[in-house]
Amino acid sequence: MKLVPIYAIAGALTLATMLPQQAAADDLVVGAAISLTGGLAYADVPAQKGMQLAIDEINAAGGIGGKYKIDLRLKDSRSDPAQTSIAAQELIDDGASVLVTPCDADPSIGAGQMAQSAGVAAFSTCASSPNLPLAVGDHMFTNFPGDNVQATVSAKYAIDSGYKNAYILISPDTSYTQLPNYFKTVFETLGGKVVGEDNFSIGQQDFSAQVTKIKSLEPAADVIMTAAYEPDFPAFIKQLRAAGITAPVIGSDGIDSPTTFALGDVAEGVVFSTAGFAAPGSPLEAFNAKYKAANGENPDTIFSAIGYDLIKVLEAAVLKADSVDREAIWQAVRELENVQGATSTITYKGTNGVPLRQVSLIKVVKGDRELVLQEAPDAALIPAPSL
Amino acid sequence: MEIFVQQCVNALSLGGTYALLALGLAVVFSVLGMINFAHGEILTITGYTVFFSLMLAVPAVLIIPLALIVAMLAAAAMERVAFRPLRGAGPTSLLITSFAVSGILQVLFQNLISARPRPVPIPDFLTGAFTVGPFHIGVIQSLSILATLAMVGLLTLFLKRTLLGMAIRAAAVDFPTTRLMGIRANRVILAAFAISGLLAGVSGLLWIAQRGSVDPLMGFLPVLKAFIAAILGGIGNLTGAVIGGFFLGAIEIGLQAALPEPVQPFRDAIALTLVVVVLLYRPQGLFGAVHSVRP
Incomplete structure (x- = not known):
């Protein structure tokens, strides 16, 4: 009834x-x-x-x-x-x-x-x-x-922050989750090196195999980039931090969601690109x-x-x-x-x-958002869309 | 070597969650001969129970029992509302009905709760890890291994030692004769659904603790994996479902760890191919049901 x-x-x-x-x-x-x-x-x-x-x-x-x-x-x-x-x-x-x-x-x-x-x-x-x-x-x-524009901003940020060795995590399942490929292009153009990359399937609950690999990377990654979003991103970062890996993590707009801010300690310091920031x-x-x-x-x-x-x-x-x-x-x-x-x-x-459009880089600080930078990147750096 | 042991722990933990889910499917299948594709929605309901309990500030110690009770009630309600009216219908009708239940629930979640995932904050001690020698073992990982063992143990006791449990086992072999022995069909079927609900509730809690959010569509993929695990183990066979779950977990983790990077995107395809190869040699699954031919 x-x-x-x-x-x-x-x-x-x-x-x-x-x-x-x-x-x-x-x-x-x-x-x-x-x-x-x-x-x-x-x-x-x-x-x-x-x-x-x-x-x-x-x-x-x-x-x-x-x-x-x-x-x-x-x-x-x-x-x-x-x-x-x-x-x-x-x-x-x-x-x-x-x-x-x-x-x-x-x-x-x-x-x-x-x-x-x-x-x-x-x-x-x-x-x-x-x-x-x-x-x-x-x-x-x-x-x-665009994915390539977001990745340009975050790759430049990574280089400017002094990171040299990146690990990227990609899912071939959608075009969006391949955004780290653009990150790789820009990061390497700017002199960084991608020391490891892995695939995942959207919706897979277990990232222990990837985390175990990240742990054994030589040289170790000093930054990790992924376009994974819910539920993959929370599962990934929990398992990453649980394994004692403290390298900073950069994400993209998919994690601009209340879940990310409710994750507690594991998400502290995560930086992600998105379309805007509500500055006063x-x-x-x-x-x-x-x-x-x-x-x-x-x-x-x-x-x-x-x-x-x-x-x-x-x-x-x-x-x-x-x-x-x-x-x-x-x-x-x-x-x-x-x-x-x-x-x-x-x-x-x-x-x-x-x-x-401008891209905003946002950092998760104590469950809240803090603006890192807001910019439209240098057009010459933006990688061409890959099919 | 260290990495190998670490990956074995990983495989056990992932396999454990698959095993719990497959067991839930197998319990219902053994009695009714149907695969309940709405099983995944019980996971979702468990998640929403936790979400709303947190919102209403229900004391922490009550949340887990409450979520499990709601999961059992939801599974029982599903049986009462959707499947009982179809008692005696062919397996195809039941299968289609279970898809319909799943679809209706998903649309209701999307429209009445939210199309967006809802955050479920997990206490920090649950996201930690402890170190044993060179190994890092996640708290949730260990919990899923322990929960699997506990649930399998409890279920075995229940099936072997209680009247209702024995009735379920008897019904799995020959339902008409079981009824002739004075066992009421409705009770047996309801109990089977409630057990599957409890198993889904436990895996739902583990899954929520891992992902930190509840989403209207989150039930689909786990139930698909459980289905594969149950087929692999020999559908309707409870031991088989557990072994199938661990087997699938081992295949997935093994491929993830061993395949070279260029081949990684084909991981799922290779995993499923391995499942097909197993089924080619053992079409009835690893532990094919002994009662597959009924008199």
Whole structure:
């Protein structure tokens, strides 16, 4: 009996999405084929909350430029690439002016190709793979500091901190978890040496074999870099510290999560790259306050602010184009410079679809975050995306 | 040599957690002839119990018993709600149902609790290690070896010494005859589920202590490994499930330690190939069920 209300809600929602939606001619129809359930929901749900916050804010002020209200149409792509493509096609047929795709390159490629052939600009909520626009074409945009950019910042930081011998831990399972390969390129360009590297499988609970190998490295690694995230990262670092290895660990945005800060002593001193830092007076701090007012709790992850950024980019593009026409918006996105988002300024002009954004390096100190540095790295150092 | 001994400890500890999970699957399979793919969700439920207990400031000593009780109740509830109405249905229907239960629970966790992992702070003494001679042995590693031994011991006692335990063993061999002896089917099946819930609860606690968070989808991979271990050991055979778990742990750690770096990405493929090779020679698994042909 208890399940009845849930079925009722689900039924009502299904019905609501099936009803024909009529947008006013001046509405910006944003079609979002993103994952509200399944393996990508951990990223897309927070991103969607950030998008919604920006949309409510803009619509309450009378729409973009007081003229174009935003009409968000959401279809759950269930973290399934095939379902994402179907949802994307439906949204495009339904008249979406722009398409939003999930926080991962795989489903975004199929959906992006639909957008590409329909001449619709597509944005992944938070995929960080620099390959995504290359795989799809000039209508695909990402919305996060690229893996190669993050790795450049952390490798330069490692060299500047005096580390010479690095160990990298990679998972071949996703493009994102291969980020340490970029780290390796930059670290070696700057004169460091990678003395050991290992693979892991996402979701493997045991890292004792890798830890035993790290312990026997000759020369010993004085820094460890990985893009592992939950649940792998906590398991890895616990086993690493339990084995008495004290070398500093550098991670990436995947561990920008409350779990990392709840790990206690083992995570003390971990440094990771992410999209922003809520310094006092920063736009991110303002965003967090707004988010808390709307949702009653602080955002769990930077992905909410990133979702907010995405709508701010669309706002800037529509303002520039002064139109909600697909082609005009796409043209305008390619000319955007220094759009102020919640996490950073965002520039698409002169890029191949991966925006220029700042990267923040954050250190875990007593269960809280401390800013190490915030910068856009030297373009000459950034490794080319590898396929 | 030191590294070899260290890796053996690693293999024992990983194998132990696989063994606990495989045992949970095997107990239910031995009685009902079904693989419960929603077994992993019991792990998740255990994790959420710990998460909410910490949030509600439940005294630390009560959290573990509470989590185990909730795990047993959850497994029993699963049987009552999802599987009992299908009593007598073919194994395929039961298998599909277990997938459905798993999927429904995952969506409920995602929508009613959070799509994001929830942090579960683990006391620092649990993340430490102690040193024996040249060896570093993690506290959680030793706990998982000890927990496996304790659970296997307790389960053996229960199955051999209690009426309900003997009924479960009898039902595993021949359910209709067991019922003719005056044993109530519902009690036996419910008990089997409760035991599998307890085993999942223990492995859930160990897994949570290792990963420090609880996630709506965290149950899938462990149950997959347990499934492989159970098949390897001879599905439905309890001793086989334990041996299968340790065997799988040894294969995984062994390959991780021995394979050269360029071959490492193929580790899982090689591990599964080894499993297939074992099954080619022993299609019924290492300890194939003796009652595989029923009269």
